[in-house]
Amino acid sequence: xxxxxxxxxxxxxxxxxxxxxxxxxxxxxxxxxxxxxxxxxxxxxxxxxxxxxxxxxxxxxxxxxxxxxxxxxxxxxxxxxxxxxxxxxxxxxxxxxxxxxxxxxxxxxxxxxxxxxxxxxxxxxxxxxxxxxxxxxxxxxxxxxxxxxxxxxxxxxxxxxxxxxxxxxxxxxxxxxxxxxxxxxxxxxxxxxxxxxxxxxxxxxxxxxxxxxxxxxxxxxxxxxxxxxxxxxxxxxxxxxxxxxxxxxxxxxxxxxxxxxxxxxxxxxxxxxxxxxxxxxxxxxxxxxxxxxxxxxxxxxxxxxxxxxxxxxxxxxxxxxxxxxxxxxxxxxxxxxxxxxxxxxxxxxxxxxxxxxxxxxxxxxxxxxxxxxxxxxxxxxxxxxxxxxxxxxxxxxxxxxxxxxxxxxxxxxxxxxxxxxxxxxxxxxxxxxxxxxxxxxxxxxxxxxxxxxxxxxxxxxxxxxxxxxxxxxxxxxxxxxxxxxxxxxxxxxxxxxxxxxxxxxxxxxxxxxxxxxxxxxxxxxxxxxxxxxxxxxxxxxxxxxxxxxxxxxxxxxxxxxxxxxxxxxxxxxxxxxxxxxxxxxxxxxxxxxxxx
Numbered sequence: 001x002x003x004x005x006x007x008x009x010x011x012x013x014x015x016x017x018x019x020x021x022x023x024x025x026x027x028x029x030x031x032x033x034x035x036x037x038x039x040x041x042x043x044x045x046x047x048x049x050x051x052x053x054x055x056x057x058x059x060x061x062x063x064x065x066x067x068x069x070x071x072x073x074x075x076x077x078x079x080x081x082x083x084x085x086x087x088x089x090x091x092x093x094x095x096x097x098x099x100x101x102x103x104x105x106x107x108x109x110x111x112x113x114x115x116x117x118x119x120x121x122x123x124x125x126x127x128x129x130x131x132x133x134x135x136x137x138x139x140x141x142x143x144x145x146x147x148x149x150x151x152x153x154x155x156x157x158x159x160x161x162x163x164x165x166x167x168x169x170x171x172x173x174x175x176x177x178x179x180x181x182x183x184x185x186x187x188x189x190x191x192x193x194x195x196x197x198x199x200x201x202x203x204x205x206x207x208x209x210x211x212x213x214x215x216x217x218x219x220x221x222x223x224x225x226x227x228x229x230x231x232x233x234x235x236x237x238x239x240x241x242x243x244x245x246x247x248x249x250x251x252x253x254x255x256x257x258x259x260x261x262x263x264x265x266x267x268x269x270x271x272x273x274x275x276x277x278x279x280x281x282x283x284x285x286x287x288x289x290x291x292x293x294x295x296x297x298x299x300x301x302x303x304x305x306x307x308x309x310x311x312x313x314x315x316x317x318x319x320x321x322x323x324x325x326x327x328x329x330x331x332x333x334x335x336x337x338x339x340x341x342x343x344x345x346x347x348x349x350x351x352x353x354x355x356x357x358x359x360x361x362x363x364x365x366x367x368x369x370x371x372x373x374x375x376x377x378x379x380x381x382x383x384x385x386x387x388x389x390x391x392x393x394x395x396x397x398x399x400x401x402x403x404x405x406x407x408x409x410x411x412x413x414x415x416x417x418x419x420x421x422x423x424x425x426x427x428x429x430x431x432x433x434x435x436x437x438x439x440x441x442x443x444x445x446x447x448x449x450x451x452x453x454x455x456x457x458x459x460x461x462x463x464x465x466x467x468x469x470x471x472x473x474x475x476x477x478x479x480x481x482x483x484x485x486x487x488x489x490x491x492x493x494x495x496x497x498x499x500x501x502x503x504x505x506x507x508x509x510x511x512x513x514x515x516x517x518x519x520x521x522x523x524x525x526x527x528x529x530x531x532x533x534x535x536x537x538x539x540x541x542x543x544x545x546x547x548x549x550x551x552x553x554x555x556x557x558x559x560x561x562x563x564x565x566x567x568x569x570x571x572x573x574x575x576x577x578x579x580x581x582x583x584x585x586x587x588x589x590x591x592x593x594x595x596x
Contacts, residue, residue: 136175348451
């Protein structure tokens with residue numbers, strides 16, 4: 001048994017943890033049974049959602065086939081959201097998970113639905129032991145022989161699996177078991193969604209069609225990862241390695257001898273539920289310190305490690321008497337590439353510096369915000385977020401009004417919130433609630449500032465040179481990224497007749513060519529000087545000499561570009577553009593207006 005389970009674990013390469021979607025089809029159930037169940041589930045799902053679908057269609061066509069739009073009140077939206085919540089619960093584990101995913105997607109559902117679905121709890125009644133025991137014994141052997149003792153009452157029952165406690169070789173362990181038959185049920189439901197979601201997308205606004213078309217694929221990959229306990233064990237151990245030098249972060253150790261893709265046996269780590277304030281008080285635990293430690297851990301996971309625990313609800317977090325934080329349940333994890341982590345760090349720097357423009361630019365760079373978004377509206381929204389982080393009193397009416405504007409903008413623009421960033425948003429939201437429970441006066445910005453300052457002091461000379469060059473590149477990229485939106489705004493003002501431009505240009509002969517040469521050679525010379533200084537600073541003499549020679553050559557060319565030769569001739573050019581439309585104003589109108 002031991003060689004077999006070890007072989008199964010070894011078969012998963014580290015590359016799979018970097019690209020967890022690879023090989024997921026191998027974990028999916030197929031066959032005639034799945035197809036028949038899918039057909040039956042399709043009928044059940046259609047019957048469940050039909051009343052809601054008719055109501056939504058009547059919002060667009062009052063009498064289904066004709067008539068104008070109906071006005072829908074906030075109360076009606078909330079009632080429908082409650083109905084949707086009940087429908088997801090009644091349809092079982094797959095749809096509970098789908099509801100949880102949708103609660104993190106403000107680019108898919110209106111605010112009322114997001115608020116209601118955020119109450120979805122991944123807790124369902126456990127399967128009876130008589131159904132679980134055969135699966136467990138088929139995976140790791142006879143329960144009585146493997147374990148010293150086994151408690152047959154689960155301590156936790158989630159939608160995909162349930163957790164038991166046992167004693168193994170004198171040590172208390174937690175045994176996580178996948179629910180019997182859950183993969184067939186999930187695969188059948190995924191087939192149903194793959195049929196229904198494209199139909200829904202055809203009737204959705206164009207701005208949301210792309211999002212909906214990719215939703216099923218994202219969801220399928222996510223839920224299959226959660227049903228793979230070997231992958232969960234890899235995630236747990238990688239996060240544990242990342243915090244190996246931090247004694248105040250604790251993760252359970254995996255018992256590899258009994259690890260399969262359906263069973264995960266790990267060390268049982270006890271602790272106080274993180275929101276049990278009375279118990280924390282009795283142990284004399286400083287809640288403010290716990291909050292700072294928790295936030296710092298998540299910032300590091302997200303901005304440095306690129307692999308983070310993505311389900312930080314109170315049931316998955318505990319605190320030991322010495323203040324050590326314990327993490328449980330790694331089925332839901334987020335993964336971020338290097339570029340996204342860099343942009344998230346940019347976001348944290350912007351938060352530390354109260355730089356709203358930089359925050360918006362970071363969101364645009366990550367693909368979380370359309371470059372053509374209403375920048376003034378976004379500035380107000382991000383400013384409000386900063387105020388709330390500072391602990392300032394915010395008008396609820398102001399928040400509601402701004403959120404409604406932002407929500408509408410999200411659904412009208414052709415953007416899609418990436419799944420990895422949706423998980424970051426979810427983590428931030430859930431974590432905020434946990435931290436406010438522990439410490440109502442908690443200041444998130446102070447933690448971010450401390451983290452950013454610490455990162456800055458850890459940076460070596462070489463890294464500082466790289467950061468300086470990268471910062472300049474980011475500034476250039478930011479300016480280029482803003483340009484299309486600014487041009488579009490200017491053209492829009494021109495169409496409305498609100499743009500007036502007056503230019504007086506004094507030019508030498510070939511002034512623009514000369515200016516271009518000056519800019520190009522000057523920039524190249526400056527870059528060569530910076531590169532030479534950096535190479536010299538890190539002790540690379542050969543390349544520093546080459547860089548210095550290049551800088552001298554470019555400097556000579558720059559001096560020549562700035563030299564004046566030949567007679568100067570002043571040319572006065574006057575151009576006036578005012579109140580002209582790009583969509584149909586005739587040339588005669590333009591000439592009369594210039595003459596005027």
